[in-house]
Structure formats: C-alpha cells, structure tokens
Amino acid sequence: xxxxxxxxxxxxxxxxxxxxxxxxxxxxxxxxxxxxxxxxxxxxxxxxxxxxxxxxxxxxxxxxxxxxxxxxxxxxxxxxxxxxxxxxxxxxxxxxxxxxxxxxxxxxxxxxxxxxxxxxxxxxxxxxxxxxxxxxxxxxxxxxxxxxxxxxxxxxxxxxxxxxxxxxxxxxxxxxxxxxxxxxxxxxxxxxxxxxxxxxxxxxxxxxxxxxxxxxxxxxxxxxxxxxxxxxxxxxxxxxxxxxxxxxxxxxxxxxxxxxxxxxxxxxxxxxxxxxxxxxxxxxxxxxxxxxxxxxxxxxxxxxxxxxxxxxxxxxxxxxxxxxxxxxxxxxxxxxxxxxxxxxxxxxxxxxxxxxxxxxxxxxxxxxxxxxxxxxxxxxxxxxxxxxxxxxxxxxxxxxxxxxxxxxxxxxxxxxxxx
Amino acid sequence: xxxxxxxxxxxxxxxxxxxxxxxxxxxxxxxxxxxxxxxxxxxxxxxxxxxxxxxxxxxxxxxxxxxxxxxxxxxxxxxxxxxxxxxxxxxxxxxxxxxxxxxxxxx
Numbered sequence: 001x002x003x004x005x006x007x008x009x010x011x012x013x014x015x016x017x018x019x020x021x022x023x024x025x026x027x028x029x030x031x032x033x034x035x036x037x038x039x040x041x042x043x044x045x046x047x048x049x050x051x052x053x054x055x056x057x058x059x060x061x062x063x064x065x066x067x068x069x070x071x072x073x074x075x076x077x078x079x080x081x082x083x084x085x086x087x088x089x090x091x092x093x094x095x096x097x098x099x100x101x102x103x104x105x106x107x108x109x110x111x112x113x114x115x116x117x118x119x120x121x122x123x124x125x126x127x128x129x130x131x132x133x134x135x136x137x138x139x140x141x142x143x144x145x146x147x148x149x150x151x152x153x154x155x156x157x158x159x160x161x162x163x164x165x166x167x168x169x170x171x172x173x174x175x176x177x178x179x180x181x182x183x184x185x186x187x188x189x190x191x192x193x194x195x196x197x198x199x200x201x202x203x204x205x206x207x208x209x210x211x212x213x214x215x216x217x218x219x220x221x222x223x224x225x226x227x228x229x230x231x232x233x234x235x236x237x238x239x240x241x242x243x244x245x246x247x248x249x250x251x252x253x254x255x256x257x258x259x260x261x262x263x264x265x266x267x268x269x270x271x272x273x274x275x276x277x278x279x280x281x282x283x284x285x286x287x288x289x290x291x292x293x294x295x296x297x298x299x300x301x302x303x304x305x306x307x308x309x310x311x312x313x314x315x316x317x318x319x320x321x322x323x324x325x326x327x328x329x330x331x332x333x334x335x336x337x338x339x340x341x342x343x344x345x346x347x348x349x350x351x352x353x354x355x356x357x358x359x360x361x362x363x364x365x366x367x368x369x370x371x372x373x374x375x376x377x378x379x380x381x382x383x384x385x386x387x388x389x390x391x392x393x394x395x396x397x398x399x400x401x402x403x404x405x406x407x408x409x410x411x412x413x414x415x416x417x418x419x
Numbered sequence: 420x421x422x423x424x425x426x427x428x429x430x431x432x433x434x435x436x437x438x439x440x441x442x443x444x445x446x447x448x449x450x451x452x453x454x455x456x457x458x459x460x461x462x463x464x465x466x467x468x469x470x471x472x473x474x475x476x477x478x479x480x481x482x483x484x485x486x487x488x489x490x491x492x493x494x495x496x497x498x499x500x501x502x503x504x505x506x507x508x509x510x511x512x513x514x515x516x517x518x519x520x521x522x523x524x525x526x
Binding site: 341342344352355359368372376380 | 430525
C-alpha cells in the first residue's frame with residue numbers, strides 16, 4: 001500500500017541529507033518560505049491534518065490559535081516523549097527519517113511565528129537522539145535552519161531536551177514543565193498552551209508523526225494529501241503492533257483501512273495461530289472491541305461509532321483463553337503507578353479501581369463489587385488536570401460489558417477461568 | 420477489631436495535617452485503652468475540599484475538617500460517647516459511594 005511517510009516501506013538506518021534531498025527534501029521549506037505563514041496554515045488546514053499524538057486535534061487550527069495569540073515570543077515544541085506502552089512510531093521516524101521530522105518542525109515554526117523550537121525526545125531513545133543531532137548538523141550546514149533561511153528573514157533555533165520516561169511526561173503541559181526545568185506534572189487547563197504555554201508564552205506542541213506529515217503536504221498539496229484516508233481523517237497513520245502478532249512492527253496505512261488488514265495482512269495474524277478474544281485499538285486506554293468488529297475502518301469516526309478510539313495507533317490483541325480480569329488488572333496497575341499524584345481524585349480513582357479488580361480477582365465481594373466500578377468512574381469524571389483520570393474507564397467498562405463470564409468465574413469460584 | 424477509624428492520607432488531607440491527626444488519634448485511643456479500635460490510613464474519600472476526613476467503620480460516621488482540637492470528642496465517641504454532630508457535614512450521596520466501597524471490603 002502506498003504511503004506518505006514511508007513511500008518505499010520503513011527505511012533501514014538513518015536517511016542522510018543527500019538521500020533526503022534526492023527525493024525533494026527541504027523543497028517544501030523553500031516553497032513555503034516564498035509565501036506567507038497564513039498560506040502554510042491554510043494548506044495544512046485544507047489537507048485536514050489532525051494530530052497523531054492521540055487527541056486528533058486539527059493541526060492547522062492549533063497553529064492558527066498559536067499564531068493569533070498576542071503574546072511574544074512564541075514557541076514550537078516537538079513532542080517525542082512517546083511513553084505509551086507499545087508505541088514505536090515516533091522512534092522509527094526520529095531514527096530513520098530525521099530530516100522529514102526536522103523539515104516539518106521548521107515549517108511548523110514558520111507557520112506559528114516561532115524563532116525557537118524545542119525537540120523533546122524520550123531520553124531512552126539513544127539512537128533517535130543521535131540521529132536527530134546528526135541531522136541537525138547536516139541541515140544547519142545546508143543552510144536549512146539558523147538565521148535568515150534562504151534570505152527570508154526567518155530565523156529558527158533548535159534545542160534538544162531529553163524527556164523523562166514516564167507516562168505523564170508525554171502530556172502536552174507536562175512537557176512544558178520539563179522544558180522549564182520542573183517536575184513532569186500536567187498543568188490545569190485552560191489556559192491551553194496555544195495561549196499560555198512554554199514560559200507563559202503561546203506554544204504549539206505537536207507530535208513527531210504530525211510534523212512528519214507537513215513537508216509532504218506542502219510539497220504535493222492538500223488535494224494530493226486528501227487522496228489518502230477519509231473525509232474526516234485525511235492521510236495515513238502509523239500503527240504499532242507488538243509481539244501479539246506474527247510480524248510485530250510499525251505499519252503506515254491510509255485512514256479508513258479495515259482493522260482486519262492491519263492485523264492479518266500486515267501483522268500476519270495472532271502469534272501461534274490463536275483466535276482473537278478482544279481487540280484494543282488504542283492501547284492501553286481505549287475500549288475493547290469484540291472480534292466481530294475486526295472489519296471496522298481505522299479512522300476516528302468509525303472507531304468512535306464502534307465504541308472505541310484510535311489514540312496513537314497502538315493496537316493490542318487479547319488471545320482466546322486469556323482472562324480479561326487479569327488484563328484489566330495490568331492496565332489499572334499501570335495507570336495507578338503512572339498517576340503523577342498531584343490530583344487527589346486521580347489517586348483516589350486509580351488506587352480504588354486497582355483494589356476493586358484485585359478483590360474481584362480474589363473472588364471477594366460478589367455482584368456488588370462489580371457495581372462499584374461505574375460509581376467510582378462516574379464520581380471522578382471530569383476531575384484532574386490531565387486526561388489520565390479518564391483512561392482506565394474504557395478498558396474496564398468494556399471488559400465488564402463484553403466478558404461478564406470472566407468476572408463471574410472469579411467471583412463464584414475465586415479462580416481464574418484461564419488457569 | 421470491632422471498629423476501624425480510617426484517616427484519609429491523600430494529598431489535600433495530608434497538606435491539612437492528616438498525618439499528625441492520625442498519630443495523635445492513635446495515641447489517644449491507646450491511652451484510653453480502646454483495644455477494639457484500630458486507627459489506620461485510607462487512600463482517599465473523595466472529599467478533598469472538606470479534609471482532613473475521618474470515617475468510622477462499620478459504624479459509618481464521617482467527620483470532616485477535623486482538627487487536633489476535635490480529637491478528644493472523637494475519642495469519646497469511639498469509647499461509646501455521643502456523635503460529634505458539627506463535624507458531620509458531608510453530603511449523603513458521597514457517603515453512600517464510599518460506604519458501599521467500604522462494605523465491599525476496599526480498605
């Protein structure tokens with residue numbers, strides 16, 4: 001299948017500047033600098049680019065809000081924290097296609113009117129950090145960033161910030177805190193970063209994959225971009241599959257591709273030829289889908305209508321014979337451990353949910369125990385500074401709905417149906 | 420143990436001195452020889468703005484905005500004395516949620 005980011009498949013090793021130039025690299029930058037930032041924002045809006053970090057917010061709108069914010073200076077932050085378990089897409093882009101990412105970042109900075117861009121990259125990604133540093137040197141020598149690029153009077157400076165490796169550190173406002181030298185604690189919103197962001201100034205925080213899409217859009221135009229995907233989810237998205245399948249890896253697919261194609265044609269089906277019990281299209285925080293939903297198109301609207309979401313494209317499979325109670329316990333324990341602790345409601349919710357699942361697992365409490373999940377989730381809905389508080393709900397509630405037998409087996413026999 | 424006295428130790432309650440409250444209450448309960456009362460921490464009752472919070476279980480009494488000055492009366496209550504009505508300010512829907520959780524054994 002034709003791709004935008006990986007037109008010839010996932011490349012081997014770091015793409016050097018010469019190679020990138022040979023396929024029209026940095027021509028999008030030369031083209032954009034000849035017209036206005038407003039034109040660039042319009043192109044990206046017309047293309048329908050939506051953020052690939054999980055929320056799917058329209059990128060053109062984010063840039064426009066940042067550009068229109070009255071305060072100066074403005075900042076661009078490339079978010080390469082990538083702390084979702086199982087997500088590999090940003091690492092692959094940073095390691096293998098650093099110039100595509102850097103060109104996207106320069107274009108984004110031009111669009112919002114930023115003279116400084118922070119590249120926030122997972123500190124464990126040694127290869128990616130080296131790759132970006134090497135590419136930054138090459139690009140600087142090539143005159144693609146620095147002062148007065150191509151005689152345009154546009155200046156841009158880069159600074160690389162290693163990102164702490166914990167889940168909340170990838171949240172937009174926690175990213176800003178880390179860059180400011182503080183703890184990775186999300187901020188209360190509003191105000192949003194587009195108006196009050198880094199050092200209190202307007203800031204656009206964009207995911208790595210989002211920015212990698214910008215140069216191809218500018219180079220080929222919005223109409224070309226819209227040839228991929230669906231009307232509301234234009235372009236492609238990179239999906240990550242892990243060891244659940246025969247061929248783990250990252251796969252770029254046009255939005256709207258059936259989930260089955262990703263799992264069977266790309267991933268080669270479940271490892272060991274096992275049957276699928278459940279699919280989580282946006283691990284670890286989306287609702288499970290039953291295997292009957294395997295033909296659901298991979299786009300925002302279809303996934304929402306199916307009762308789940310796309311997140312940042314980490315698709316996890318649960319094999320037949322696995323107990324769902326054990327699965328949601330792992331997820332709940334993950335969020336309990338990753339809750340940063342600053343919001344009391346989030347600590348209360350994540351700890352209580354984990355305690356409840358452990359009680360069910362041990363066969364304690366009977367039916368009334370199951371009724372507590374919805375009550376605890378409803379009580380904490382909308383509380384907390386960031387979205388982590390909303391994350392354990394969809395996996396737990398969908399597990400209760402789809403697999404009541406697993407819960408009953410624990411509660412009536414005290415034993416796991418899978419063992 | 421016939422009565423558990425749960426003292427919230429989540430951030431807001433802690434910031435308002437719930438660690439000291441728990442230590443003080445443990446001392447007073449011991450001094451009074453209330454062997455059937457255990458004073459222990461609880462993760463959160465979800466009434467952070469009203470903290471520090473103390474819940475007596477299985478009796479199901481909830482005391483909010485507790486200060487060290489209230490502890491003698493609470494100790495008296497634990498010894499069979501009267502309910503401290505002025506500290507009983509939490510709305511019934513939250514009480515119901517938390518009491519149900521405690522009934523299912525979450526503590």
